[in-house]
Amino acid sequence: MSGGKQRLPEFEALRALSIILLMALHSDIFSKQVYGFEFGPISHFVGAFLLGSFFFLAGYFQEASMQKHVDTFSYFKSKFIRIFPPYWLALAMFTVVMGYSLKRLDLAVYLLGAQFIFSPAYVKPLLTLWYLSVVMGYYILFWFLAKWIKPGLWLGLWSAVFFFAAYGLHKLTGLFDGRFFEYYFIFLAGLYFARFQQAREFLFNLNFMAHV
Numbered sequence: 001m002s003g004g005k006q007r008l009p010e011f012e013a014l015r016a017l018s019i020i021l022l023m024a025l026h027s028d029i030f031s032k033q034v035y036g037f038e039f040g041p042i043s044h045f046v047g048a049f050l051l052g053s054f055f056f057l058a059g060y061f062q063e064a065s066m067q068k069h070v071d072t073f074s075y076f077k078s079k080f081i082r083i084f085p086p087y088w089l090a091l092a093m094f095t096v097v098m099g100y101s102l103k104r105l106d107l108a109v110y111l112l113g114a115q116f117i118f119s120p121a122y123v124k125p126l127l128t129l130w131y132l133s134v135v136m137g138y139y140i141l142f143w144f145l146a147k148w149i150k151p152g153l154w155l156g157l158w159s160a161v162f163f164f165a166a167y168g169l170h171k172l173t174g175l176f177d178g179r180f181f182e183y184y185f186i187f188l189a190g191l192y193f194a195r196f197q198q199a200r201e202f203l204f205n206l207n208f209m210a211h212v
Contacts (some may be wrong), residue, residue, distance in 0.1 A: 018053040021046050051131070055183040058135050059142070059190025066146060079139055087113060087132050094126055121174030134180050138187045152195065159188055 069075035091110055094100045102110065106123040109115050116133040119125045141162065149155045163184055170176040 014053055015057060018050040018057075021050045051183065052186050054131070055135070055138075055186045056190040056193075058138065059187035059192075060194040061190075062139060062142060062187075063146070063191045063194035066143065072147075075143065079136075083132060083136060084113070087129070090129060090132075091126075094129065100124075100126060116177045116180050117175055119177050125177075130177055130179060134177065134183065137180060138184075142188065142191060146191065152192065156188070156192075159185075 065078060066075060069078055088111070095102060095107075102124060109118050109123045110126070110129070113133050113136045115123055115125070115130065116137045119130065119133075142159070145155060145158055145162070149158055163181065166176055167181055170178070170181070
């Protein structure tokens with residue numbers, strides 16, 4: 001797939017915009033007032049947009065990665081090297097530098113990146129680390145689904161079946177972070193967008209300003 005081998009300027013622009021908004025959001029700039037106008041309510045929309053963008057891009061590049069790494073070992077090796085070392089470093093910063101305390105079981109769950117299953121009902125939640133855990137969960141789940149279910153329609157149907165089964169388990173037991181469901185189909189949309197090249201090229205060629 002050409003989208004997996006070369007950088008798409010549209011996605012680079014989306015990623016750059018999301019990173020800029022992320023820095024602005026964490027700089028507390030939205031707590032300011034300008035001539036009495038409060039920016040606080042806007043921060044909720046900005047946060048939803050940038051997180052949705054990150055999950056969409058993660059889904060897109062997972063599909064590209066699966067087409068590049070056809071064997072299972074190569075795929076998971078690439079994901080492990082990309083995610084776990086910086087993730088463990090961030091976890092060490094939280095627990096050692098910032099002084100967040102974790103029980104032995106909680107620490108084991110976090111070391112495995114499995115808090116998206118057990119937090120917040122069974123393990124102590126930590127800020128920001130939930131994102132990487134949910135992404136890792138998506139990588140594993142959708143690798144199995146996309147690997148064994150090739151037709152796009154069936155992939156969507158089985159993804160929906162797993163979603164509702166996991167959500168039912170969540171309501172009964174408290175397992176799974178609620179944000180796992182919030183961004184589930186956004187990640188899947190990114191995967192679909194990478195898979196169907198003709199649809200992607202059609203959308204990229206649309207000129208929304210042509211009739212303005």
